[in-house]
Structure formats: structure tokens, C-alpha cells
Amino acid sequence: MTDPGSHQPAYSPVAYHQPPPPPYPVPVGPHPALLGNLGMRLLARILDSLVFFAIVIAGFLPLAAIMGALDGLGVESDGPLRVLGLVVGAVPGLAGFAAAICYEPWMTARFGWTLGKRVCGLRVARFEDGGKISHGRSWGRYGVSVLFNLLSNLCLVGIIDVLWCLWDRPHKQCLHDKICNTVVLKLRP
Numbered sequence: 001m002t003d004p005g006s007h008q009p010a011y012s013p014v015a016y017h018q019p020p021p022p023p024y025p026v027p028v029g030p031h032p033a034l035l036g037n038l039g040m041r042l043l044a045r046i047l048d049s050l051v052f053f054a055i056v057i058a059g060f061l062p063l064a065a066i067m068g069a070l071d072g073l074g075v076e077s078d079g080p081l082r083v084l085g086l087v088v089g090a091v092p093g094l095a096g097f098a099a100a101i102c103y104e105p106w107m108t109a110r111f112g113w114t115l116g117k118r119v120c121g122l123r124v125a126r127f128e129d130g131g132k133i134s135h136g137r138s139w140g141r142y143g144v145s146v147l148f149n150l151l152s153n154l155c156l157v158g159i160i161d162v163l164w165c166l167w168d169r170p171h172k173q174c175l176h177d178k179i180c181n182t183v184v185l186k187l188r189p
Contacts, residue, residue, distance in 0.1 A: 029127055029171050029183065036184040038165060038172065040120040045162075047116030052100045059096010063089030109138035113187070121188065127171070127181045141180040148176065 066089040075081050107114045112123040112132045124141070126133055133141070145161065152158025161175040168174075171183055 030125075030130055030185060032170050034130075034185045034189050035172050036120075036122040036186055040122055041165070041184055044114070044116035044120040044122055047119055048104060048114045049116075051115055052103060055096055055100040055103060057096075059099065060089075060093040062092045065089070105135070105138040105142040108141070109133060109135040117184075118187070121186055122184055123187050124182055125185050127173075127177075127183045130183075130185065133180075133182055137180050137182065141176050141182055144176040144179050145174075 063086070066085040070082055070085050075085075104114050108124050109132070111118075112125065117123060124133060124138075125131060126137070148161040149158040152161075164178075165172045165174045168178075171177075173183055177183055
């Protein structure tokens with residue numbers, strides 16, 4: 001079919017079926033020299049786990065001290081003083097547990113690193129431009145990681161998540177990084 005007065009088709013079949021160009025730049029990610037070393041990432045995870053457990057233990061120390069003191073005084077195990085001691089001691093314990101849960105996502109969003117990552121010279125960044133990640137993305141990254149770790153009790157998803165960076169090329173991302181579009185970079189290139 002042609003336009004009247006023209007010898008060309010009304011549309012070009014080739015141009016008609018071409019997808020439009022993307023309205024946004026296609027992310028290419030950081031240069032491989034900026035990526036965090038896998039050994040340092042493992043060390044950072046171990047250090048952050050120690051920080052997590054130290055916060056939890058510090059929170060539950062008052063509970064242990066109160067229960068130990070009540071045992072030393074010979075307070076009966078089902079008496080009201082024992083229940084009061086349990087409640088009073090559990091408050092800082094639960095606060096410590098909540099603080100430990102908030103540690104990684106808050107530090108990552110606020111500073112771009114946790115204490116373990118800072119010691120190891122690493123930071124978490126947005127994949128697309130290397131900037132700091134938002135609180136939402138940080139909590140999402142942490143939530144996905146925790147979910148995978150919980151699933152590792154049922155299957156190997158948690159292990160696969162952390163091992164994924166060993167064969168992911170070129171950006172060495174774990175699954176939780178891929179899902180939340182983040183990458184671990186060196187603090188100083």
C-alpha cells in the first residue's frame with residue numbers, strides 16, 4: 001500500500017517492528033577495579049556477626065544477672081518476684097535484640113557501611129551510580145538476606161545467596177544484591 005502521490009509504502013515494516021529506545025540509560029555497573037574483594041567481604045560478614053551477637057548478649061546480660069541474683073537469694077521459681085525479675089530483665093534484652101536487628105540496615109543506609117565493612121574498607125552502594133542506598137533499599141537488602149538465611153534451614157537458598165558472588169561476573173553480586181540492585185565496593189579505589 002502506498003501513499004497517494006508517493007511511490008513509498010505508508011509505513012516501513014522494518015521500522016514499525018523495532019522497539020523504541022529505552023527512556024533511561026541502561027545501567028552498566030561499576031568498574032571491576034572498584035568492586036570489593038571477596039575475602040574482605042567474608043571477613044566483614046564475620047565481624048558484623050560478632051557485633052550483632054555482642055549487642056544481643058549485652059542486652060540480655062541484665063536478665064541473666066537478675067535471674068542469677070534471685071537464684072542466689074533462694075526466690076522460688078514460680079513466685080511473683082521471679083516473674084517481676086523476668087519482665088524487668090527481658091526489657092533490655094528485647095531492646096538489645098531490636099538494636100541488633102536494626103544495626104545492619106540502619107548503618108548501611110546512614111553511612112554506606114557497617115562496622116565490619118568499614119574495618120575491611122568496603123561499602124554498599126547503588127548499582128546504577130555508586131551512590132548511598134536509601135533506608136528502604138537497605139531494609140529490603142537486609143530482609144532478603146535474612147529470608148534467605150531462614151530458608152537455608154529448609155533448603156540451600158541462604159548458602160547459594162552468599163556463594164553467588166563467587167561466580168557472578170562481572171559485578172560479584174550476591175542474590176540479595178541483585179534483588180535490591182546494590183553492589184559492594186571498595187571504600188577507596
